[in-house]
Amino acid sequence: MEIEKRDFVVILGPSGEGKTTILRIIAGLLKQDKGHVYLRGKLADDMSPKDRNIAMVPQNYAVYPFMNVFDNIAFPLKIEHVPKEEIRKRVLEVAEMLKIDNLLDRKPSQLSGGQLQRVAIARALVKNADIILMDEPLSNLDAQVRVLAREELKELQQKLGPTIIYVTHDQAEALSLATKLALLHDGKIQAYGDPLELYRQPNNSWVASFLGNPAMNLIRSEIVGEKIEFNGQAIPLPEKFKGIIKSNRVILGIRPENIEISQDGDIEGVVELVEELGSFTITHVRVGNDIIKVVDKAFIKREKGEKVKLKFDYSRIELFDAESGVNLMIKNG
Numbered sequence: 001m002e003i004e005k006r007d008f009v010v011i012l013g014p015s016g017e018g019k020t021t022i023l024r025i026i027a028g029l030l031k032q033d034k035g036h037v038y039l040r041g042k043l044a045d046d047m048s049p050k051d052r053n054i055a056m057v058p059q060n061y062a063v064y065p066f067m068n069v070f071d072n073i074a075f076p077l078k079i080e081h082v083p084k085e086e087i088r089k090r091v092l093e094v095a096e097m098l099k100i101d102n103l104l105d106r107k108p109s110q111l112s113g114g115q116l117q118r119v120a121i122a123r124a125l126v127k128n129a130d131i132i133l134m135d136e137p138l139s140n141l142d143a144q145v146r147v148l149a150r151e152e153l154k155e156l157q158q159k160l161g162p163t164i165i166y167v168t169h170d171q172a173e174a175l176s177l178a179t180k181l182a183l184l185h186d187g188k189i190q191a192y193g194d195p196l197e198l199y200r201q202p203n204n205s206w207v208a209s210f211l212g213n214p215a216m217n218l219i220r221s222e223i224v225g226e227k228i229e230f231n232g233q234a235i236p237l238p239e240k241f242k243g244i245i246k247s248n249r250v251i252l253g254i255r256p257e258n259i260e261i262s263q264d265g266d267i268e269g270v271v272e273l274v275e276e277l278g279s280f281t282i283t284h285v286r287v288g289n290d291i292i293k294v295v296d297k298a299f300i301k302r303e304k305g306e307k308v309k310l311k312f313d314y315s316r317i318e319l320f321d322a323e324s325g326v327n328l329m330i331k332n333g
Contacts, residue, residue, distance in 0.1 A: 180192065217292050253317070
């Protein structure tokens with residue numbers, strides 16, 4: 001994984017996959033089993049944490065309860081014996097930027113979750129570290145505050161330009177913040193790159209099944225001539241796949257927002273479940289042995305057992321190898 005200066009890299013994956021471990025290795029708190037860490041082009045394997053010029057914002061913020069906000073932010077500068085006037089200047093500067101300059105005399109027990117998070121970020125920024133590691137820093141906030149904190153964090157990174165490596169298991173957070181997204185599973189980075197590209201064209205079926213809420217529909221299918229057949233039904237093979245398919249056994253992938261419930265659809269199914277989410281509805285449609293999820297913006301009340309037809313956007317279909325799970329367009333394109 002290569003990270004460029006000023007990148008906002010988000011490491012996303014299920015719990016227990018090693019996301020925090022990667023941050024600890026970059027910070028020098030853990031030694032990797034194999035491979036190397038390079039910082040600013042130099043080998044950093046044996047470099048001590050204090051010499052890496054890296055700041056870290058942990059999940060629990062790790063603010064000192066007996067210190068006020070000013071002293072919490074100033075602490076990294078005090079242990080480096082920075083002159084008092086310089087400390088005051090830098091703390092006030094970063095506190096004003098994060099809109100916590102009116103809280104400097106308060107103790108952590110007097111702060112909300114969002115304010116504590118800003119104190120932790122301020123302490124990281126005051127060091128002038130050019131690399132900031134963040135371990136699920138928004139996970140303790142309630143939903144509305146998280147959205148605001150996410151927006152502020154993105155604006156702050158664009159304004160100040162530090163390199164941020166950010167760990168989360170929240171997909172909305174990952175997709176909205178990242179300039180580059182790393183998907184971690186089974187001890188490997190399954191995909192790394194532009195979040196929108198990974199969303200639109202996942203490089204394997206695991207990435208397709210994990211990224212997105214609801215995730216991409218994955219249907220075991222067969223290529224028969226110029227048709228894709230599954231559960232006794234068929235749709236035309238999209239033009240982009242003609243001539244590159246080597247095996248007749250594939251996994252058809254299509255995102256729920258690229259399917260319509262329409263009278264002129266090719267696929268017949270039965271409504272199994274309806275999730276009404278305000279701005280849209282997720283309709284679960286049973287087609288043979290498969291459940292196909294559809295993001296439906298028509299606001300039509302549908303009942304369990306209702307017969308419907310599905311219309312796929314053929315240009316948005318992806319095909320994956322049935323054995324390896326590799327995207328056939330990327331493999332053979």
